[in-house]
Amino acid sequence: MTDITATELKDRLAQGTAPVIIDVRETWENEESRIEGSRNIPLGELPGKLDDLEDLRDTEVVVHCKGGSRSASAKAFLQQQGFTQVRNLIGGIQGYQQV
Known part of the structure; x- marks a missing residue:
């Protein structure tokens, strides 16, 4: 699945x-700024949370971090685990905050 732009995500939130939305930044980063409605699961904890995410295997999921690197890793990991509709937020929360 193709990645998502900050503009598209903001539009979809408004609609x-x-x-x-899964924020894979560390908890302290999430506490500083977050996208409304997102769920914080730090990248290092993601493998241990797969059972909690089981019902999302065929649901559209957007992963994000600060700039896009950690969430790209999260997207690849989730796809390897059989998640079919994972998208990375292009530019991360930094890009999101600029739109």
Whole structure:
């Protein structure tokens, strides 16, 4: 699945059609700034949380971090685990905050 732009995500949030959003930054980063409605699962904890995410295997999920690197790793990991609709937020939360 193709990645998502900050503009598209903001539009979808405004329309009430937002996908599931997972913030893979560390908890302290999430506490400083977050996308409304997102769920914080730090990248290092993601493998241990797979059971909690089982119902999202065929659901659109957007992963994000600060700039896009950690979330690219999270996207690849989730796809390897059989998640079919994972998208990375292009530019991360930094890009999101600039739109």
